[in-house]
Every structure is written in structure tokens, then in C-alpha cells.
Amino acid sequence: MKKFLSIMMILCAMQVPAQDLLNYPLDTINGEEVYVYEVERSVGLYRIGVNFNVTQSEIIRLNPQLRERGLHYGETLYLPTGRPVVEGAAPVAVQPSTPTSEKEPIARPDRTEPVKVETVVEARETLEIVRDTTIETIVDTVLTDTIDTIRPRQVVELALMLPFESQQTKRSNNADKMMEFYQGALLALHDLQNDSILYRLRVYDTERSERRVNALCEGGELDSVRGVIGLVYPIQIERMAIWSTVHEVPILLPFSDNTDLSERPYLLQFNSTDRQEADSLCQWIKARGEDLHCVAVDVTETEMADVIRALRKQMDEHKIDFTALPLHDLMTDSAAYALDSTKENLIILHQERYQNARILMPHLIKLQEAGFRIRIVSQYSWRKELIRLPQVYTSLFSAENNRTAYDAQWATYFSPEHVSETPRYDLLGYDLMGALIAWINGDKEFHGLLTDIRWQQTENGGWQNGELKIEN
DSSP states (O other): OHHHHHHHHHHHHHSOOHHHHTTSOEEEETTEEEEEEEOOTTOOHHHHHHHTTOOHHHHHHHOTHHHHHOOOTTOEEEEEEEEEOOTTOOOOOOOOOOOGGGSOOOOOOOOOSOOOOEEEEOTTOOOEEOSTTOEEOOOHHHHHTTTTTOOOSEEEEEEEEEOOOTTOSSOOHHHHHHHHHHHHHHHHHHHHOOSSEEEEEEEEEOTTSHHHHHHHHHHTTTTTEEEEEEOOSHHHHHHHHHHHHHHTOOEEESSOOSOOOBTOTTEEEOSOOHHHHHHHHHHHHHHTGGGEEEEEEEOOOGGGHHHHHHHHHHHHHTTOOEEEEEHHHHHTTOOGGGSOTTSEEEEEOOOSSHHHHGGGHHHHHHHHHTTOEEEEEOOGGGGGSOOSSOEEEEESBOOOOSOHHHHHHHHHHTOSOOOOOSSOHHHHHHHHHHHHHHHHTTOSEEEOSSBEEEEEEOTTBOEEEOOOEEEO
16 A cells, blocks of 8 residues: 555656646637647656646547557647636637747656655556656556456466666666566556456566565565566576476566576576577578588677587588688688688678677678678677678567557557667567466467567476577
């Protein structure tokens, strides 16, 4: 109860003072007095509702277009004032709206103490997470619009555990990605509610230490949870793996790879391992037959050492020959001897960051211009780069489709603007929340908006996502 009272106090602090609301023009619609408000940049439906002290349902009632296309910067909304219109009174003239750039921004709370993230999403409860001063997420509408008229027979509790860094004075970009993942997971719950099951979500800021996770495991707060999604740091995964085995509760790990899954039958690792990716690439190489010549560029980048070892081991197992090319020879345009002029040359760069590989591209393009057929092995994250060479990479992510309804919901509850990421963390949160619930319901395969998942059990241990493919 104290938790919910503190949330309500925060919401009260966020409302615009009454004298500030008087600055907005008024109009009358169907006998109801309304404010005329022009949507400001980076303001979502939630913020508008809180500042004008109205529910999202009331906003949508007066602005039904929001259901179809969501909220757009610069558009005009009508917001109820809650005051009756006196019959016979002269209508209030609506003044021309001030350009957005000249308006005073909607007031934000003056709060220095961060809010501890630990709350439960269910009907008519509001979530608060801190970003600098405030981060707003979804109010009751997102989880109750589709279930107001039904009475769920079963409640399934889930937990989301991520490092939101709510106690930090300055939050990192990584924390913003965690927030986007969380928002996507909430939208998934919105879509998955039905007339027989109500999904409730407990949200925890795991911070960066084992201490926080230990307290949750030992305090009994998670005893009623049927599934967990999240966790980033290995020390936290180790502790939660013990808990999951004792309680027989699945934990879906969204970001970790190469986790030790032995004797941990309830860990679900979404990311592929280095060996899985290497094996997938080797199968693609073998399918190309004799027309492909592999060239592995020798680099000394320590962070890729495990990847290099895994790939070369798999190439040996698949009996795939390759030519080793010293980095020095490539950088001095002396690499022609390592290439085959009669075949397509697959250049394996072993570079995780495109920034590290960019300096190599002009030298590879010179070889291409000299008549060699060249294709490079790249990372999924390079997808947004304009590279003048054909590429191939292993990917967990399928083509994005059926996103119209999702994007409309995102714009309604959050903002029409997305942070550009490959992959988008909100879509990942949406899909993996759906995959966790599918697992709980006995489904070992899942088809999402961004990802397809096919769980495969490791020997005497947990599960890995086996849905890898090669993209050209």
C-alpha cells in the first residue's frame, strides 16, 4: 500500500498548477468545455493526461483519431476541463495557438530523490521509473482497455528484472535501451490479455550487483512468479539460475550469450552462442560449393578472440579450407596473392565494430576494382552502414512485418519518435515477452514481429534459441 501511495503522490506532483492551465484557450464541444492544446515535442499521451488531470480514455473520447494513428507532434487536441458549461453563456473565443517553440513547456516535477523501481503492473495502477527527473510509461489504459468488461479467471504473475539505473544521478544510454525493452514488453502484455488469463508484471531495477538479486530471492517476493524476463550481468544470472531450479520457473535471458546452461534446465538464452553462429556460417559456405574461397584476415583484437576460435574450429570440423591473410598485407594493398580470381572471395574480418573495419574497406574496394569478386562477413549491427561491398551475416532477426498496429500503439502510449537501433529494443521486448508466455503455455516455438524463436535444449541443461539464419 505504501508503494501505491508514493506513486500517487508523484502523480499529484506532476500535474500542471491550475493557474498554468488558465493559459490554454477554451472551446465547447457538444456542450462540454474543453482546453485546446497543441501537442509539444517529445510529450506522450501519458504526460498530457497527468498534466491536465484527465484519464487517457477521456482524451481518446474527445479525440477518437488517436485510436487509429496515435499521437503526432503539433496536432491539436481537445481536453476536458471538468467544468460544466453554463447554459446561455457566451462561448469563449479560442485564441490562435502559439507556435510550439514559443510555448512554455509542460511543468515537470521538481524532484531530487530518485524513485525506486519496484512495482506491479495490473488494472488501474500507474508505473513510474526515473530518467534524469522522470520517465513516464503506460497508465491504466494500456493494460485495461481490452479487459474492462471481462473477469479473468486466472492471474499469472511475471517479473521483469533489468538495470534501469534509477538510483543513478546520470543514467547511461544502456539504461534508455532497457526502458525501451520494458515498454515493448508492456505492449505485449496489453495484446496478450484475454477473457481467461490476466498477466500481471512485477518490475525490478536489478542495479549492477548481486546484492539486489539476493534480496529478491531470499525475501520471498518472487515466490508467486511464473516466469522471469531480463537480467544482464553474469553474477546476477548465476544467483537467479539457482533460484529458478529450486522454484522450477523459466528465466528468459534477452541479452546474454555463452551462458553456462549446464544443469540449469530453466534458463532460456535468446542470443546465439559463438559456436551456433560459426556453424550457421559454415553451413552457408558449404552450400555455396566450390565457387567460394574463404580468406580469414588475421587481427589481434582481443574481444573477438573467442569468436575467431569458434569459427576456425567449426571450419575445421566442416572441412572448410581458408587462406590466412595478415592484416599488414591488406593494409599495404599486397593481398592479391591470398585471393582467387576464379571464385568469389569471402573475406572474414573478425571485427565486431564497424568503426574498426571502416579503415579496411577502401583496400577491399581496390581489390574489387581490380577484378576480384569479394563478399565480406559482417555483423548485424553493420546493417545501417552504407557499405559498397556485398555482405553476409548470421542473424537472429527476421524481416519486420505486421507492425502497423504495434506502431500505432507505441505512438499512442509513448511517442511517435523511436531511437534508431538495430535491433530496436522495444520490438525485442515485445517479442520476448510473448515468447516467455508462449513457453509457460507449453509452446517451444514463437513467431514475433522482429524475431522467430525455436528453443532447443542443451544436453543436461537449459535452452538455446536455434532460429538462426544467414542474410545476404
